Amino acid sequence: MKMAPIHLFQFYLYSLCIHIFTIFVYLTYYSDLFTSSLYNQIKPHYDYIIVGSGTAGSLIAHRIATETNFTYLVIEAGGSGNAILDIPVFGPLLHRSVFDWQFETTPQEQACYAMKDKKCRLPQGKIVGGSAKLNNMVHVRGNISHYVTWFQGKYSKRYITEQFKQVEKNILHLDNIRYKSILANSILKAARELSYNNTDVNKEYGETFMRSRVSQSHGKRWATSENLKYTSNLVTHALVEKVVIDKKNIARGVIISRKGEKYMITAKKGVIISAGTFNTPKILQLSGIGPRKLLDSLDIPVVQDLPVGYNLQDHVTTGLDLVTFNKSLDIGPDDMLNLINVFKYYVYGRGPLTSPGCEVVGFLSTKNDTIPDIQFMVLPVGLSSDRGAYLKNGLGVTEEVWNNYFVSTFNQHAATILPILLHPKSRGSVQIQSKDHLIPPLIDPKYLTDEEDVNTLIKGLKFVKKFIDTKAMSDIGAVLNPNHFPGCHKYKLFSDPYFKCYLKHLTLTSYHPVGTCSMGLPRDKKSVVNLSFEVIGVKKLYVVDGSVLPTLPGGNINAVIAMMANLFFEDTIGYEIYCRNRNKLLEYLFLMCLLN
Numbered sequence: 001m002k003m004a005p006i007h008l009f010q011f012y013l014y015s016l017c018i019h020i021f022t023i024f025v026y027l028t029y030y031s032d033l034f035t036s037s038l039y040n041q042i043k044p045h046y047d048y049i050i051v052g053s054g055t056a057g058s059l060i061a062h063r064i065a066t067e068t069n070f071t072y073l074v075i076e077a078g079g080s081g082n083a084i085l086d087i088p089v090f091g092p093l094l095h096r097s098v099f100d101w102q103f104e105t106t107p108q109e110q111a112c113y114a115m116k117d118k119k120c121r122l123p124q125g126k127i128v129g130g131s132a133k134l135n136n137m138v139h140v141r142g143n144i145s146h147y148v149t150w151f152q153g154k155y156s157k158r159y160i161t162e163q164f165k166q167v168e169k170n171i172l173h174l175d176n177i178r179y180k181s182i183l184a185n186s187i188l189k190a191a192r193e194l195s196y197n198n199t200d201v202n203k204e205y206g207e208t209f210m211r212s213r214v215s216q217s218h219g220k221r222w223a224t225s226e227n228l229k230y231t232s233n234l235v236t237h238a239l240v241e242k243v244v245i246d247k248k249n250i251a252r253g254v255i256i257s258r259k260g261e262k263y264m265i266t267a268k269k270g271v272i273i274s275a276g277t278f279n280t281p282k283i284l285q286l287s288g289i290g291p292r293k294l295l296d297s298l299d300i301p302v303v304q305d306l307p308v309g310y311n312l313q314d315h316v317t318t319g320l321d322l323v324t325f326n327k328s329l330d331i332g333p334d335d336m337l338n339l340i341n342v343f344k345y346y347v348y349g350r351g352p353l354t355s356p357g358c359e360v361v362g363f364l365s366t367k368n369d370t371i372p373d374i375q376f377m378v379l380p381v382g383l384s385s386d387r388g389a390y391l392k393n394g395l396g397v398t399e400e401v402w403n404n405y406f407v408s409t410f411n412q413h414a415a416t417i418l419p420i421l422l423h424p425k426s427r428g429s430v431q432i433q434s435k436d437h438l439i440p441p442l443i444d445p446k447y448l449t450d451e452e453d454v455n456t457l458i459k460g461l462k463f464v465k466k467f468i469d470t471k472a473m474s475d476i477g478a479v480l481n482p483n484h485f486p487g488c489h490k491y492k493l494f495s496d497p498y499f500k501c502y503l504k505h506l507t508l509t510s511y512h513p514v515g516t517c518s519m520g521l522p523r524d525k526k527s528v529v530n531l532s533f534e535v536i537g538v539k540k541l542y543v544v545d546g547s548v549l550p551t552l553p554g555g556n557i558n559a560v561i562a563m564m565a566n567l568f569f570e571d572t573i574g575y576e577i578y579c580r581n582r583n584k585l586l587e588y589l590f591l592m593c594l595l596n
């Protein structure tokens with residue numbers, strides 16, 4: 001690495017701080033591992049078992065706990081975090097840590113060329129709170145009419161809107177971002193210059209640019225798990241191996257392993273799998289629910305032949321460090337080390353420590369209409385900002401790319417505008433490769449295998465260029481990164497072929513995998529769960545998490561997953577209470593009639 005002395009100094013300083021943080025992360029993890037068995041007493045029987053305490057699982061658990069008398073157990077493979085890990089800017093430091101499943105793609109044919117072995121990394125939370133403990137906290141409802149089509153019209157737009165409102169009011173804490181760099185205002189100015197609207201995308205979905213709405217309370221990260229009480233109903237460091245299904249195709253419970261011991265736990269009313277888009281299909285396949293061919297090849301008895309694991313979709317993007325400035329944007333690793341900022345965070349819940357990374361979101365159409373097909377996420381930092389102390393390893397770029405592109409960017413100040421492909425055509429899969437539940441599944445998102453995806457992303461990059469060329473952006477000295485991306489030297493900078501080469505190299509996920517247990521009508525060959533979230537052909541087995549989304553929303557997905565979990569509770573678990581109460585009411589009326 002050829003670095004200027006100042007950059008080398010920064011590298012050592014940041015590395016030191018990150019090492020201290022890493023040690024703290026280990027302490028958190030292992031102290032929880034050793035103490036958790038003291039307060040986690042597992043009983044053999046419950047009404048409901050919830051697998052995974054992520055966005056969906058925690059929401060369902062909270063509502064069962066507060067609104068019903070059902071007994072339930074939440075089983076979480078990871079450990080619980082703490083208030084330090086909830087400081088928003090530290091989110092990226094949990095990638096590749098013990099709180100991350102550390103998945104990666106299989107080598108990609110058309111994408112991820114800049115990564116070691118052409119494998120893109122896919123972080124997923126392995127912690128109480130799930131991926132929402134690692135995420136950027138950006139809250140976007142998306143296009144609600146779109147979700148009406150998922151349910152084939154079973155629910156109205158108004159009913160679904162009501163679900164969002166409930167989640168926003170009772171479950172999450174929403175706030176405007178509390179700290180922003182000069183980039184945020186300039187991008188919004190640029191958007192006005194290009195005559196984009198500035199309306200709130202959560203009020204009306206369409207082409208617009210706005211400051212991020214985030215799930216934070218007083219500047220602190222707020223995941224759905226914040227509502228959970230750490231009682232005996234939540235067991236951590238417990239891995240669900242598979243679901244136990246009887247001869248009549250009724251789910252009876254799960255087998256879990258915890259600290260080397262195996263248990264069977266039964267559920268009278270239902271098993272709810274909320275393990276996320278990669279782990280949920282893995283659990284189902286290990287339980288004999290999946291494509292017959294795959295199960296046969298691994299000698300797993302077929303319980304139900306369903307397309308579990310297919311239809312994997314992800315919001316693919318590119319553009320790290322694509323924008324450079326000749327001056328600092330007032331946010332960077334130095335700000336995290338500044339004691340005044342620590343004070344501001346703890347006392348006022350403000351300052352750069354509250355930064356979610358993404359300051360502005362924008363939705364735009366590259367076609368001749370107003371239906372967004374690209375989302376911009378604007379970040380005032382780049383991969384080069386920490387001089388290689390941590391982020392580089394999180395992404396897994398090759399040394400060659402690092403040295404010849406990102407190190408050359410140290411002299412400028414990098415920022416990132418990600419053009420995110422909202423409705424990709426490429427489809428991938430998640431498949432177990434062994435009967436052993438400890439072996440991770442093969443995840444092949446087949447990024448950019450559909451040529452249309454490549455073309456839309458090229459248009460997205462041209463829109464980034466259009467933004468950089470506005471007066472608002474050139475006023476703050478923004479230019480597109482003038483360094484040629486390694487492997488793309490033969491193309492003229494910022495030409496279409498260059499952009500194509502660039503995005504196939506620097507392919508990124510925006511961490512929104514969905515679709516591996518798609519919801520749909522039972523007669524549709526793509527469906528794994530029906531419109532009641534129940535696995536087709538298996539009773540009392542529900543899937544509620546990102547994996548049931550049959551298509552990608554036109555925005556960030558956490559709010560949508562929470563909405564789906566809320567709707568599931570209302571219609572399946574809550575419905576029963578409602579019915580019982582109604583029966584009681586009828587009984588009461590009937591008695592009244594008799595008495596009269």
Ligand SMILES: Cc1cc2nc3c(=O)[nH]c(=O)nc-3n(C[C@H](O)[C@H](O)[C@H](O)COP(=O)(O)OP(=O)(O)OC[C@H]3O[C@@H](n4cnc5c(N)ncnc54)[C@H](O)[C@@H]3O)c2cc1C
Nearest residue numbers: 052054055056077130131135136137138240545546556558
């Ligand atoms: C880095 C990153 C940034 C993101 N940024 C945003 C954003 O800004 N805005 C947004 O809207 N969305 C964002 N997302 C996406 C969003 O956070 C996730 O889509 C959402 O949290 C997924 O919720 P889920 O309930 O499907 O799964 P998860 O929240 O991932 O929960 C699954 C849980 O199940 C547990 N589990 C898995 N397997 C087992 C097993 N076998 N036994 C026991 N437990 C198990 C896991 O440990 C985990 O806790 C981001 C995601 C990531 C990773």
Ligand SMILES: *[C@@H]1O[C@H](CO)[C@@H](O)[C@H](O)[C@H]1NC(C)=O
Nearest residue numbers: 066067068069070577578580
């Ligand atoms: C739960 O149990 C309590 C006490 O038995 C009862 O008063 C209450 O109505 C029950 N609630 C529900 C939702 O069933």
Ligand SMILES: *[C@@H]1O[C@H](CO)[C@@H](O)[C@H](O)[C@H]1NC(C)=O
Nearest residue numbers: 143145146205206370371372
């Ligand atoms: C919203 O979704 C509906 C249904 O999928 C679609 O017809 C409509 O064009 C979408 N609107 C926008 C602005 O994306």
Ligand SMILES: *[C@@H]1O[C@H](CO)[C@@H](O)[C@H](O)[C@H]1NC(C)=O
Nearest residue numbers: 195196197199206207208370
């Ligand atoms: C901006 O918003 C107005 C009012 O909501 C709407 O009529 C117009 O079509 C929007 N323009 C764009 C470019 O989305």
Ligand SMILES: *[C@@H]1O[C@H](CO)[C@@H](O)[C@H](O)[C@H]1NC(C)=O
Nearest residue numbers: 365366367368369370371459
């Ligand atoms: C885009 O739409 C405008 C107005 O609707 C129309 O005049 C123009 O020809 C269209 N352009 C293309 C490339 O379709």
Ligand SMILES: *[C@@H]1O[C@H](CO)[C@@H](O)[C@H](O)[C@H]1NC(C)=O
Nearest residue numbers: 325326327474475476477478
């Ligand atoms: C940065 O670039 C802008 C626009 O090109 C210019 O006006 C300004 O003087 C430059 N600042 C520095 C510190 O070079």
Ligand SMILES: *[C@@H]1O[C@H](CO)[C@@H](O)[C@H](O)[C@H]1NC(C)=O
Nearest residue numbers: 530531532534536537538539
């Ligand atoms: C969903 O599937 C389950 C189990 O096969 C069935 O009992 C339920 O009625 C189905 N619901 C719908 C809406 O199809």
